[in-house]
Amino acid sequence: MLTFGGKLLGMLILGIAGGTGCGKTTVVNQIVEELPDNEVGVISQDSYYNDLAHLTKEERGQVNFDHPNSIDFDLLIKHLQLLKQGKSIEKPIYSFVEETRLDETILTPPRKVMIVEGILVLSNPKLREMFDIKIYVHADSDERLIRRLQRDIRERGHDLEKVLSRYQTAVKPMHQQFIEPSKEFADIIIPNNHYNTVAVDMVRTIINERLG
Numbered sequence: 133m134l135t136f137g138g139k140l141l142g143m144l145i146l147g148i149a150g151g152t153g154c155g156k157t158t159v160v161n162q163i164v165e166e167l168p169d170n171e172v173g174v175i176s177q178d179s180y181y182n183d184l185a186h187l188t189k190e191e192r193g194q195v196n197f198d199h200p201n202s203i204d205f206d207l208l209i210k211h212l213q214l215l216k217q218g219k220s221i222e223k224p225i226y227s228f229v230e231e232t233r234l235d236e237t238i239l240t241p242p243r244k245v246m247i248v249e250g251i252l253v254l255s256n257p258k259l260r261e262m263f264d265i266k267i268y269v270h271a272d273s274d275e276r277l278i279r280r281l282q283r284d285i286r287e288r289g290h291d292l293e294k295v296l297s298r299y300q301t302a303v304k305p306m307h308q309q310f311i312e313p314s315k316e317f318a319d320i321i322i323p324n325n326h327y328n329t330v331a332v333d334m335v336r337t338i339i340n341e342r343l344g
């Protein structure tokens with residue numbers, strides 16, 4: 133019987149965590165870009181932000197989006213379980229501009245390898261247990277803040293003042309309380325102050341071995 137890290141071989145699930153702006157999405161895109169589309173799937177924790185359609189835009193602006201309670205982990209875990217059983221899921225779509233879920237979903241089929249990425253994916257014990265390989269991407273906090281500022285203004289419809297005030301009131305304290313401590317659960321820590329092609333190649337090699 134084939135095993136990986138002591139577990140029976142089925143779907144290989146990688147969990148990739150790290151503070152905002154550390155480069156998780158970039159690392160995942162780099163890993164996936166040279167792998168066959170139909171063998172590897174990606175799920176972002178961001179897709180599972182709680183549905184806040186019942187709140188006004190102003191009320192949504194007050195939510196702490198860095199606290200574990202802002203994420204529908206039950207749905208994320210249920211979806212991962214369904215994928216493991218070979219079933220497709222209706223993955224939610226999150227809008228950073230509207231700060232809530234959209235009405236549409238994306239039909240997402242199971243793949244031999246699934247990558248789950250997000251700031252808090254190693255902090256939830258039940259989700260963490262589902263991962264065969266746990267990865268933490270590290271970048272220094274000043275580097276992350278600079279990247280976050282540039283990205284949020286360019287892509288997420290936020291202005292300078294909003295990004296900085298959220299950083300002080302929610303992002304930094306939640307990082308210290310929940311995200312940084314989850315590093316201890318990682319099997320692999322990727323230093324990412326600079327683009328780390330060696331680490332990306334190593335993870336891709338592990339996945340390729342699994343894909344045969």
Ligand SMILES: Nc1ncnc2c1ncn2[C@@H]1O[C@H](COP(=O)(O)OP(=O)(O)O)[C@@H](O)[C@H]1O
Nearest residue numbers: 152153154155156157158279283324325326327
């Ligand atoms: N190693 C790196 N060096 C410089 N910029 C990076 C690096 N990795 C990612 N970035 C940039 O930083 C921003 C945040 O990266 P992203 O992958 O979205 O981070 P995360 O998903 O962890 O929040 C993006 O604009 C991305 O292009």
Ligand SMILES: Nc1ccn([C@@H]2O[C@H](COP(=O)(O)O)[C@@H](O)[C@H]2O)c(=O)n1
Nearest residue numbers: 151152153178197198228231250251303
């Ligand atoms: N409406 C929202 C929801 C979340 N955020 C921030 O996103 C960060 C997590 O995503 P990354 O891609 O950066 O890992 C998190 O720090 C939230 O503060 C937001 O700005 N607006």
